[in-house]
Amino acid sequence: MKKIKKITVLLLAALLIFVTGSQTVQAAQSESYVTGDNNYRQPVPECYVIKDRINNLRGFTAGITFSKPTDLFIDNEDNIYIVDTGNKRIVKLDSEYNAVAVFKGPDKAFKSPQGIFVDDDGDMYVSDTEAHRIVHMDKEGKFVEEFLNPESELGTGDVFTPTKLIVTKTGYIYVVKGENIMAIDGNNQFRGFYGQTNIGYDLGEALFRMFASEQQKALHIKRLAASYINIDYGKDGMIYATSMEREEGEIKKLNSIGTNIFRKYKTVGNQMRNPIEDFINNKLLKAVVAGQSFRFGEYFDDYGKYIEPVFTDICVDANGIVTVVEQITGHVYQYDQDGRMLVAFGGSGVKQSTFSRPSSIAVDSKGCLYILDQTDACIKVFEPTEFIKNVHAATSAYNNGDYQRSYELWKKVLATDENYSLAHVGITKAYYKQGRFKEAMEEAKIVNDRDSYTMAFDEYKYQVLRDNFFPIIALAVAIIVAVLLFIFWFHKRGKKNYWRFIEDKSKKMSILSGISYSFYALFHPIDAMEGAKHNRDRLNWLVPIIIFATAFVVKIAYLYVVHFPLASIERENINPMFELVKLLIVPVSWIPASFMATSISGGESKVREITFASAISMTPFIVINLPLMFISNILSKTQKNWYGVFSTLAWVGMVLMFFFAMKILNTYSFGKTIAMMLVSAFLMLVMWLVLLLCYVLTGRMIQFVISLVEEFRLNFL
C-alpha cells in the first residue's frame, strides 16, 4: 500500500513537471504554490520576494566570508546572529545587515559552534558541539557561564554534543538530543527528557521480547523514536520542533509537558491494541474518505523522485505562523497556527531565490525570512508581499476570534487570488458563523474541504428538515414502501424464473432469466448455487459478463454520485481502468484459482459454474451500492460509520456468496470449505505474483534488447 502511495505521488509529481506549451507562458509569473491533500500543486501569487543576499561581513575587510555556517538567530531588535561554524565564530549583524561584532569564544576559542539562542537581554547561548558544552555569553561576548553534560540516571552520561538549543523564560535550556529534547536548568542540572515521540506498540517486537534469549535481546537493535532536528521557541511559550518522525508528523508544537498539539497525521498510542478490532474499527466500520493524505512538505522532489522530507530548521513568528525549510529540495513551507499550508516556495537551484543546501531559517519582526545556505555560505533575505501579509492577518484574526475581520481579509486575499484554498476555507467558516450554511457548503466544495462542508451540511440538513419535516417524512416513507414493493416484486419474479429454469431442462438460460436468477441468489444463495451446480450445461456465459459489467458501471456511478464528503477518491483522480482492476481482480482471478484448488482436492465444480457463481457473488455489491450512492447524499462525514456499515455489508455479502459457492458447488464440509477458500486465496496471490513477474521480466528483456541495439547504433554514429 505504501508503495502504491509512493508510486501515485511520483506519478502526480511527474505530471507536474511536464508542463505544456501554453502553460510555459504563465510559468514565469509565480513560483509559489500550495499543496492540497492530494499533493497537487496549486499556484498562488508570489508570497516572498528576494530582498537581499548577505554573502559576507559588510563593513569588515578581513575574514569577510562565511564558512559552512550552520545556524541563524534573530533577536528582538532584529540583530542577526550567524553561527559561522567553519570559521569557528559567531557573527552579529545589525538590522541593516552590517557586521557589528564577531565572537570567537569568550573564555576559550570555539571548537565547533553549531547552535545559538539569544535571550531578551541579548545574552547568547552557543552550543560548542566539539567542546561538549553550551557557553553563555553576555551581549558583549563576555563569558558568563558554561553548561556541561548534566548528570542523570537516565543515561545522559553519553558524550555531550549539543547542537540546536533554545532557552525558555524559566531559564531552562532545551537542547536537541537524538529522539529527545533534553532540559537543563540554570544550575546545569538535568531536568528531564522532553517531547519524545510515542513509538507505538509493535506486535513483532513484543513477540521477540517474549521468546528471545537474553543474548538475542542484547544483540537486537532497540526501536527508537525518530530524532529531532531543530527547535524554536514561540512567543506563545510553546516549543516548535522539526523531526524525522513520519507517523505523527515531522513538525511539532510541544506544550509545557511535551505533548505535540500541532496538526497530526495520526495519533500514535502506546497501549496494546487488538489488531482485529483495529481492522474492524478502522477499515470496516469507517468509510475511507478522500482528503486524508495530508503531509507536511512534500514527499517528492521537483523531478518527481520520492523523498522523505528533512526539515532542517523551523521558525515561528509572533502570530504563530510556522515556517520550515526542507533540505533535500530546498523548498520553504509555511503553515498557519493550525498546520494548514499557506505557501511553498524556493527550491534547489542557482537562482538568487533558490538554495544549494539550506541549513537554517529565522524570521524578523517585519516578517522577513532569513534563510542560511550552508553550501553557498550566504543568507538570503525574503520579504513578504502584500498578498501573504493579508493571509497572515486573516489567519491571525480568525484565531483571535475576530471573524468579521478575518472574513474581510480573506475577501481581500481572494481579490488577488480567486483560487487560494485557505481563503475559501476561511470564508466557509465565516459563512458558517453567520448561519449561511448553503453558501458555506458551496465555498467548502470549491476547495474540497470536507470537514467544513460536513459542518455546514449537517446544519443545513437540520434546517431543511425542521422547515419541511412532514413532507420529508412522507417522502421517505413513500420511497421506503416503493423500494420494499420493488424488492418484493423482483424477488417474486426471480423465484418464478428460478424455478422455471430448474424445471424446464430443455431450455438454456436466457439473459433476462439469468439476471433474475442472480437477484434470487441474494435471498436464496444455497438454492441458487445448487441450481447452478446441477444445470451447469445450461448456464449462459453472457450472464456473468453482464453482471461484471453492471458491477463496474455501478462502481463508477457510485464514485460519481456519492455525496462529496463521503467520496473515497477525488473525482479528478478517478481512473476507470484502475477501478475496474480493483473491482474485478478478485472475482475474476478467483475462477482459475478456485478451479485449480478444488480440482486437486475432490472438488466437483467446473469453470462454467465457478464463473457463474463468481459473477452472482457480485450482486450484493450491486444491490447495496446502487441505493447507497443516492442515500449517501443525505449523509455527511459525521455519519460515515453508518455509511461504512452498509458499504461493508456489500463486501461481507460477497464473501458469503463465495463461501456458499465453494461449499455447494463442490459438496464440501464447512471446515473444508474454509480451508479451500484459503488455498484458493493463496493460489490467487501466487497467480498475481507470477503474472507480475512475467510482466516485469518480459518488459525488462525487451527494454534491454532495444537499448542494446540503440547503443550499438549510436556508437557508430
Next chain:
Amino acid sequence: MVKIKEFLKERIGTIIFLTIVAVLVIVGIVSINKARQKAITYNDTYEAPEATANLLDEGEYVSIFKNDKLELFYNDVKGAIQVKDLENGILWKSIVDEEVYSKVNKQSKLWTQIMNSAVYIKYNNLKKKDSAVVEAYAAKDCGYLESEYLPNGVAVTYGFLKAGIYVTIEYTIEDDELVVRVPYEKIREEFRFAVSAISVLPWLGACTGENPGYLFYPDGSGAVSTFEKVSERTSNPLLARFYSYTNQSVSIANLINADNYNRYTASMPVCGIKNGDNAVFSYATKGAENSFVSVYTSGVTVPVNRMNIDLQMRNIYTVDMYSISTGTDTKATGGIMQRVDKKLIPEDKEVRFRFLSGDKANYSGMAEVYRNYLLENGLIKKSPDTTSAKLALTLLMGTKKEGIVFDEYIPMTTYSQVVEILEKFKEDGIEDINVVLEGWQKNPEKYQNWGPDGHLGGTAGLKQVSDYAAKNLKLNVFLQNPLVVATSETPGLDQEDDVAFNGLLNEIALENLDGVVTFLRNPLALTKKNDELLKKLSKYNGIGLAYSDVGKMVFPDFNVKNSFTKAENVAQILKALSETEADNKKIAVNGSNQYILSKSDYLYNVREDCYGLAITDYAVPFQQMVFSGLVPYASENAGNLSYDLQTQKLQWVEFGSLPYFYLTKESALNLRGSDNDLIFSSTFEDWEQVVVSTVKEFSDRLSAVSGRQIVKHEVLGDKLKRLTYDNGIMVYVNYDVKEAVYEGVKIPAKEYLVIGGGN
C-alpha cells in the same frame, strides 16, 4: 503430419521464443549495419608536424590598418591583435599582457598561457568517444601560425598541431567596428579530432574591476553584474552561459519548461563590458543562431571580469551507454559518450565589436548600436500600431480538465463573450487593444491548429469576432497558434516526416505518463501547416495570427528527409511569417528572439527580468531599448496574476510595456485542476474596472512617451530607475515604499514620475 503437429504442439513455447530472439537479432544486425555505413569517418594515420610557432614569445604589435576611427595592430608572433580607438586613444587588447597581468595575483603557468590566448577551441575525440571535450588554447597548444594580410586587417591561421585542427580567423576594421570572421571553408581537421566550438578574443575588454563598470549579458531582457558588487557577492561565482535562442541541448523539456528555458537562452546574441568611461560591445552577426555568451565575473578561477561570444561549430550530444563498451580503453565498460555532428555546421561566423566611450559607454549605448544594426539590415520593422496600442490582453477561451471517463471541456470565454468584453472596453473608452485569443480552437491541448471549438461558438463565433475586429480598426485580434510543438494526438501529424530529429537520429520527443508524445515539428512541416492555416483563415479578414512558439524555439533538425540547420530553420520560420504578412494578416509573436523582429507587429510575453543568478545584480530593459518605438510589446507578467498590481505597473513603466491582463469571462475557479490552473485569478467582472483605470492612468500620465524609443535606462539607486525617451522626456520609477529624492526631484513611494511630459 500428425507427428509434425504433435511436435509443434509440444515445442510451441520454444518455437515462439526462438522466433522472437531471431527477429530481434536480425533487426539488431540490420540496424547496426545501417548505422555502421553512416558512421563518422576520420583520418587515424595523422602525424603531428613539428611546431614552428610559440605564441608565448613577446613579438611586437605593428599597425596594419587605420581609418579615421580605429587603428588595428597585429603581433605576428603571438597571433594577437590590439585596436586603438582614435577618438580617445584607448587601446583595446586581445590578450592579457604584463601591464594588466601584474595587477592581478600571478596565476599558474596554465593560466598565463590561457590569458595570452586570443583564441580557444574545443574539440572532441571521434575515436575515443567516452573521452571528455578538450579545450585548447592558442598560446599553449598552437604550434603553427600563419598570417595573411588583408586590405583592412589580417587573416590568421592557428594550427593546433596535436589535434590536427587548423582554424583561420579574420580580424578586420570596418568603419568604427572590429569585425572577426571565421570562414567555414578554412577550417581543417586532419586527425581524429572534431572542433566543436571556438572562442574568439575571449580577453578583449577584460578588466580587474578597479574602475566602476559592469558586465552586460543577454539574460532575459538583459542583465548586469557590476564590478563594485564583486566583494558583496559569493566568493565562488559560477560561469554563466546563455545560448542564442535555444538551449544548446535541444530537448522538449529544455524548450517547454520555463525554468530550463530561461536559465540558458538568450534572445539576442550580444554582450558588453563597461570599464570606467569606456565600453566594448560585441554582437554576433553571422551564425548568430549557433553562438553563446560566456560570462566570467571576477572570481571565476581568476580575479578578472570578462565575457565573450563563443561560436558553436558542431552540435554535441551526450549519450548514456549502459550495455556496451564505448571507449578504446581496455577498462572501458560503458558510460557517458560524447557524440558530435559528422560535419561542421556549414556557415561562416561573424562577430562585431563596437568600442564606446563617454555617454554611450553603457548598456543603453549598446542597445542603440544593436538597434541601428537591425534597422540598417532590415532585421526589424516598424509596426504602425506602436504609438496607438493602449492595452495588451490575452483571453483564455477554452481548456481541458481530466474527467472520469472523458476529459471535461471548460469553456472560459466564448466568441460572443470576446465581443462582449471588447465592446465593454470600448464603452469604457479603450479601443486600441492587442488581444491574443488562447484556446480558441478544438483540442488546444493537442496543439490542433484549426477548428474553432463548437463550445465557444464554432466558425460562426469566429466570424463574429473577425467581423467585429474588421469594423474596429484600432483593435488587433490574434488567434494563438502553436506551429512548432505537436503531439502524437495532433491531427494529421506524420510522426516520421513532420517531426524534428536530433543528431542521434532520434525524434526530439517526450512521452507523457498518459502515453502522449510531444514532438517538435520539422521546419518544412511548419511552413506547410502555416499555409493550411492561412487558407482556412482567408475568410476571416479582421483576424491576425499569434505565434506561440516560433519566437522561442529554433533548433537544428536532422530529419533524414528534410534536414535543417538552425539558420535554415530560422529562414523557414521567416518564410512562414512572410506568407502570413502577404495575406495581410497581422503577426503577434510570443517571445522576442531577434530573428522574428523583422516580421512582428506585436510582441507578447516579453521578459522583463533575468533568470536571477547569484552573479546578477539587476535586470535592464536592453531588449526593450532595441525595439521600443518600433513594435508594441507586452510583458509576460499579467497584472491580474501579480502579487502587487502597483509594483507590476512600475515594472511596465520601467520596461516601456503595454499594460497587460490575462482574463476570462467565466470564473477562474473553473480552472482549478485544469491545464491552465496557473491562472489563479482572471474573471472579467472582477478585473474590468482595474483594467480600465490602469489603461486610463497610463494614457493620461504616459501619453508623451507612448510609442517612443527608450534611449537611456539608468539605475539611480537600489529601487530607483530612470528612463530617457528619444524626445527628451524622463520617467523616474521608484519601487521603494518610501519617497525617493534624486537631484532635487521627489518621486513618491511606489510611484513613477514623468518629467517634461503629460504628467
